[in-house]
Amino acid sequence: MVSLDGLDCGYGGARVLFGLGFEVMPGEVVTLMGRNGMGKTTTIRTLFGLLKPTGGRVRIRGRDMTGAPPHRIAAQGLGYVPEGRQIFPRLTVEENLVATARGGTAGGWTLERIYGVFPRLKERRGNLGNHLSGGEQQMLAIGRALMTNPDLLVLDEATEGLAPVVRAEIWSAIERLRADGLAILVVDKNLEALLRIADRHVVIEGGRVVWTGTTAELAADRSRATRHLEL
Template identity: 55%
Template sequence: MLRVRDLEAFYGPSQALFGMELGIDAGEVVTLMGRNGMGKTTTVHAIMGLMPARRGVVEFEGQRVDQFPSFRIARLGFGLVPEGRQIFPNLSVRENLIAASANRTGRPSPWTIERVYEFFPRLGERQRNMGNQLSGGEQQMLAIGRALMTNPKLLILDEATEGLAPLIRQEIWSCLGRLKGEGQAILVIDKNVGALIALADRHHIVEKGRVVWSGTSQALAGDRDLQHRYLGV
């Protein structure tokens, strides 16, 4: 579904990505893992067209998209849950969801507000509340629901559970597991190694703007030295 090859990106004169490589197949859950400042969010921004790639190729369903503007990339079937959630604070929960509603890819059973409320009952309870009246966990649920309302082929979550209470984190992981069970392709960034190993099919560890290791959950779980070297604090 998604193929990224030899991707390079810069902030002004400073290079941030050095030949990033990753791939996601339909129905897969794949991670980008690594310490802060290693290029994970930059990779997402380059894939989504939010920052220009100086070199490399991004292909989605066989079509090269690295020169497309971000709105056109989104319309192909990308749903982004950005770091920091970035919901609309002055819109209600319902209005946030309606604002993103689309089914451009013609999904036969599209996401609707009612289905999002079933998925996240707390959003249904708070549907008339403004975005800035929600807790951090509720805002993250709303950000995920908003992305689902675009009916994405690929859902991208940047820092899926950062700053959330343990019970809310567990709820988010459970929901992502349900999405995986429905065949939703997901690219997820997070620091919770145990939860990512339990959820994902494959992992990419990023160090200083490049992938230094790729492999399965089984391989990552069995290599404590690798986890300590690249993911430990």
């Protein structure tokens, strides 16, 4: 689905990624883990064309999309839930969802299907985005990305700053999407939840991949991987 190969990227003269690479296969759930400031968000911004790499390649379905603008990346079937949610504050819940809708195959995402995953959004369909709680805004950000009918959903800090009960709702929704066969790349710090939902894990430190493996491999050699996640 997506292949990042030898990515170098940064901000101005400050380099953040150093030859970073990994893949996400169709229908696979992959986690991107690492301490704060290790390059996770930079990786995702580079994937979506929000940053242009100085080296390496971004391939989507085998097609070289390195440096392509974000709208072309999205058109390849990638949906983005950014850190900080970034919903439209002066649009209602339903307007936020409809604003990003893109036709897909039969059985694709519709308003009613979004409301089935997140009933709370249906209850607040007429509320403005800035009148929602943080958890509701995150549900809306996920729903908005799903309305583009993606083949790969990318979530940056999926449950950061949310109350435990809301985090549980978000993880339940992600598990449901996984069961539907949607490929997912997720950034989060909740290791136990990530172990439960993911097929493979990528750990980065200093803008480099320092460990990668399956959930079974992580469970068998947990200390080797998690030493890169500890403060």
